[in-house]
Amino acid sequence: SGPVPITVIGLGPMGRAMAATLMRAGHPVTVWNRTPSRADGLVAGGATLAPSPAAAVAAGELLILSLTDYQAMYDILGPVVEDPQQAGVLAGKVLVNLSSDTPDASREAAAWAARNGARFVTGGVMVPAPAVGTAGAYVFYSGPKKVFEEYEPVLRLIGQPRYLDEDPGLAQLFYQAHLDVFLTALSSLLHATALVTAAGVPAAEFLPDALTTLTDIPAMIGDGLELARQLEAGEHPGDLSTVLMMGATADHILRTSEKAGVEVELPKAIKSHYDRAVAAGQGTRNWTALYEVIRASG
Numbered sequence: 387s388g389p390v391p392i393t394v395i396g397l398g399p400m401g402r403a404m405a406a407t408l409m410r411a412g413h414p415v416t417v418w419n420r421t422p423s424r425a426d427g428l429v430a431g432g433a434t435l436a437p438s439p440a441a442a443v444a445a446g447e448l449l450i451l452s453l454t455d456y457q458a459m460y461d462i463l464g465p466v467v468e469d470p471q472q473a474g475v476l477a478g479k480v481l482v483n484l485s486s487d488t489p490d491a492s493r494e495a496a497a498w499a500a501r502n503g504a505r506f507v508t509g510g511v512m513v514p515a516p517a518v519g520t521a522g523a524y525v526f527y528s529g530p531k532k533v534f535e536e537y538e539p540v541l542r543l544i545g546q547p548r549y550l551d552e553d554p555g556l557a558q559l560f561y562q563a564h565l566d567v568f569l570t571a572l573s574s575l576l577h578a579t580a581l582v583t584a585a586g587v588p589a590a591e592f593l594p595d596a597l598t599t600l601t602d603i604p605a606m607i608g609d610g611l612e613l614a615r616q617l618e619a620g621e622h623p624g625d626l627s628t629v630l631m632m633g634a635t636a637d638h639i640l641r642t643s644e645k646a647g648v649e650v651e652l653p654k655a656i657k658s659h660y661d662r663a664v665a666a667g668q669g670t671r672n673w674t675a676l677y678e679v680i681r682a683s684g
């Protein structure tokens with residue numbers, strides 16, 4: 387078993403980083419992108435630019451997709467599988483879709499791939515593009531375990547693989563859950579910066595400490611296992627801080643935002659968690675009691 391011929395479809399920053407990493411490891415890499423110029427650097431480094439999606443599919447044993455969403459996969463591969471002259475082009479191929487979407491979209495895509503004779507693994511890359519192929523990189527996968535294991539040595543080049551389950555939706559769910567934390571934190575950083583700069587304070591006087599506020603959270607929470615245990619047990623001891631105390635602060639943040647003329651949707655959403663927890667009788671318990679209202683909100 388020599389190097390696996392790989393096709394990478396989708397050459398945004400992530401697809402380009404993966405293609406470059408796989409090439410460096412000695413795999414023949416074919417690429418295709420809707421905007422062909424994004425392949426220029428890879429082609430200069432030895433990748434083959436396929437002239438069409440059909441040619442891209444034909445060239446690879448393993449097809450890696452790195453697109454904005456799953457619709458992009460159908461936009462690219464739909465016409466190929468519907469073309470009678472390309473009949474069976476996906477048969478026997480292994481598709482690894484590392485694009486973001488909902489868990490249901492991943493499940494539907496796995497069924498679509500199966501109808502076209504392909505095997506399908508879903509995944510979510512958990513690091514920014516420049517970190518692909520480095521020691522800290524890791525990637526969630528789900529789908530058929532046998533297929534994952536067969537290609538694990540190749541997938542390992544992108545980052546530490548964390549195989550989850552046969553359910554093709556699960557890697558996507560983990561990806562979305564991590565991005566839920568990530569995107570919310572990023573928006574909160576920008577919102578807080580806007581609050582400070584609205585008062586005429588330069589962002590540079592605020593942001594270094596704001597990052598410390600973020601990185602202090604693990605020390606407060608621990609390694610996550612104790613929090614997990616408390617959430618599952620419904621244990622929310624309010625001896626160090628309470629929903630009422632933190633909810634008052636959430637209200638102050640909202641009013642300060644209103645006064646400053648900055649966006650209020652984010653502080654309103656946070657305040658509503660506290661308001662509902664208080665209304666549910668959780669006021670004297672720890673902030674973790676918000677979990678009870680958040681998970682019940684649908």
Ligand code: NDP
Nearest residue numbers: 396397398399400401420421452453454458485486514515
């Ligand atoms: P980009 O938005 O830069 O690239 C998206 C790719 O999808 C491009 O190749 C684009 O083609 C293609 N595309 C989008 N819609 C269509 C369509 N309808 N038909 C054909 N092609 C389409 O994204 P990234 O490379 O940054 O990210 C790719 C995936 O990786 C995303 O799902 C993202 O969530 C995930 N990811 C990205 C990270 C990052 O650091 N960038 C980190 C972790 C995960 P074109 O070039 O022609 O526009």
